[in-house]
Amino acid sequence: MHGYLTIEQVGKSFETSKGPFTALSNVSLAIEKSEFVSIIGHSGCGKSTLLNIVAGLSKPSTGAVLLDGQVVDEPGPDRAVVFQNHSLLPWLTAYANVRLAVDKVFGKTKSSSERDAWTKHNLALVHMEHALGKKPDELSGGMRQRVGIARALAMQPKILLLDEPFGALDALTRAHLQDTVMEIHRDTRATAIMITHDVDEAVLLSDRIVMMTNGPAATIGEICEVGLERPRRRLQAVDTPEYARCRKQVLQFLYERHAKAA
Amino acid sequence: MTGTLGEAEGKPRAKPWLADLRPLEKMRSVAAVVLPPLITIGVLLLVWQVLCSQEGASLPPPSKVLKDTWELIRDPFFDNGGTDVGLFWQILASLKRVSIGFSLAAVCGVALGVLIGQSSFAYRGLDPIFQVLRTVPPLAWLPISLAAFKDSNPSAIFVIFITAIWPIILNTAVGVRQIPQDYRNISRVLRLNAFEYFTKIVLPASVPYMFTGLRIGVGLSWLAIVAAEMLVGGVGIGFFIWDGWNSSLLSEIILALIYVGIIGFFLDRIIGFIGRLIAGRPI
Numbered sequence: 001m002h003g004y005l006t007i008e009q010v011g012k013s014f015e016t017s018k019g020p021f022t023a024l025s026n027v028s029l030a031i032e033k034s035e036f037v038s039i040i041g042h043s044g045c046g047k048s049t050l051l052n053i054v055a056g057l058s059k060p061s062t063g064a065v066l067l068d069g070q071v072v073d074e075p076g077p078d079r080a081v082v083f084q085n086h087s088l089l090p091w092l093t094a095y096a097n098v099r100l101a102v103d104k105v106f107g108k109t110k111s112s113s114e115r116d117a118w119t120k121h122n123l124a125l126v127h128m129e130h131a132l133g134k135k136p137d138e139l140s141g142g143m144r145q146r147v148g149i150a151r152a153l154a155m156q157p158k159i160l161l162l163d164e165p166f167g168a169l170d171a172l173t174r175a176h177l178q179d180t181v182m183e184i185h186r187d188t189r190a191t192a193i194m195i196t197h198d199v200d201e202a203v204l205l206s207d208r209i210v211m212m213t214n215g216p217a218a219t220i221g222e223i224c225e226v227g228l229e230r231p232r233r234r235l236q237a238v239d240t241p242e243y244a245r246c247r248k249q250v251l252q253f254l255y256e257r258h259a260k261a262a
Numbered sequence: 263m264t265g266t267l268g269e270a271e272g273k274p275r276a277k278p279w280l281a282d283l284r285p286l287e288k289m290r291s292v293a294a295v296v297l298p299p300l301i302t303i304g305v306l307l308l309v310w311q312v313l314c315s316q317e318g319a320s321l322p323p324p325s326k327v328l329k330d331t332w333e334l335i336r337d338p339f340f341d342n343g344g345t346d347v348g349l350f351w352q353i354l355a356s357l358k359r360v361s362i363g364f365s366l367a368a369v370c371g372v373a374l375g376v377l378i379g380q381s382s383f384a385y386r387g388l389d390p391i392f393q394v395l396r397t398v399p400p401l402a403w404l405p406i407s408l409a410a411f412k413d414s415n416p417s418a419i420f421v422i423f424i425t426a427i428w429p430i431i432l433n434t435a436v437g438v439r440q441i442p443q444d445y446r447n448i449s450r451v452l453r454l455n456a457f458e459y460f461t462k463i464v465l466p467a468s469v470p471y472m473f474t475g476l477r478i479g480v481g482l483s484w485l486a487i488v489a490a491e492m493l494v495g496g497v498g499i500g501f502f503i504w505d506g507w508n509s510s511l512l513s514e515i516i517l518a519l520i521y522v523g524i525i526g527f528f529l530d531r532i533i534g535f536i537g538r539l540i541a542g543r544p545i
Contacts, residue, residue, distance in 0.1 A: 076453055079451070081451055089467075100462065101452055155452075
């Protein structure tokens, strides 16, 4: 199986004081260009580990990741990550945080005024044009996450990696950000992988939902194709039988077949 | 020292702007800040006055201190040659020594701090040495430095340097070591090179820690200069105090102590202020 992004037989084990611990084993997945894929699973199932391997931040113990025909072996701006805790540099303004990434990625190919315009364009995509000069401390959690998304988008990555991007936000803010991500996906046709543990979020945003079994040695248990038409609107989508079917399939997987003994 | 730092952290961030308040509220909020210290100072002076006015008191009361030292307070700029100069010159001489010693300590301390913060090898090699050396009292260095420099002024400066450098090194190192993994990840995703990582991530992320070290360092240098000057002599506030003791001029000593305290307070605040300017956030 070959896609734009190919995850092939990836496994990851860590050395611990009690001997080796296998977090992931035999994960294979192919993602097409412009596809939006969510990875869902109980906490501790290794989904963040998998995302870090795709990002290049950690190396797989077995197998490999290929992006656009090239082996991923180190982090790079072609796989921009939106971290769960936004990871903005607190001493820089929203603009400067995004500009740092833009300067690094387009320093040689774009002029200074083009980079300025590109930075502002990306902040406008996430509706943050009003807060260019604000520092992360002065922004709400949702706004910080928007700037984090703008920074990732501004790198014009081949694939966008979202690591539980809305996990720390309240439900209303979360919904607003999901809408923004849907808009961006509609407009830019960005390829994306999103880690989540929110079933509705996964169904609403994704083309496919990858369900992970519980660790240790977690792997892909099931994949749900979401046949909802795009562009999607939250209120219309939730009333469709397809939405209900996907939701039920994911819930059944998580709570019947792979329920976590908590 | 730690008390002042704690206070600065605990301050509420968003103070109402004085300009926005009505005159009466403005006066009230100013009074709320100014009155309590005035009252405590007044009470302390009163207690001091009462206690030291008794028959056989060994220390002068504040009224006598003021009367005895009025000439010194009124004209801090006189210069009769030798060590017989006004308090302004005495303090300036001490501040000069502190500024040279402290600046050297700041440069070397930050450099060494970044080194042991970044490199585990340097940390393992140097940290034990630093941990032992930093406990040596400042004045214990004086005989060695006198032997090495064979001159009193550089010896005093060296004592300042060696006193101030440890908190600067150790705090800078902590600042560099605590850089969150997230920032490292960001720099890896952006593929920042070593130089960019250092200037764009390491320095700004550790500035608050550096300035904590610098603040403690400047306080310690000011503590050490008085002691060092007592021993090495020459113009300087420390020798002024020692000279006052030798001539039984207790009022002059008390005046000098008050000046030393006030200058030390301002040194601390100045470093804190510079730190806030550079870091762009409270330290």
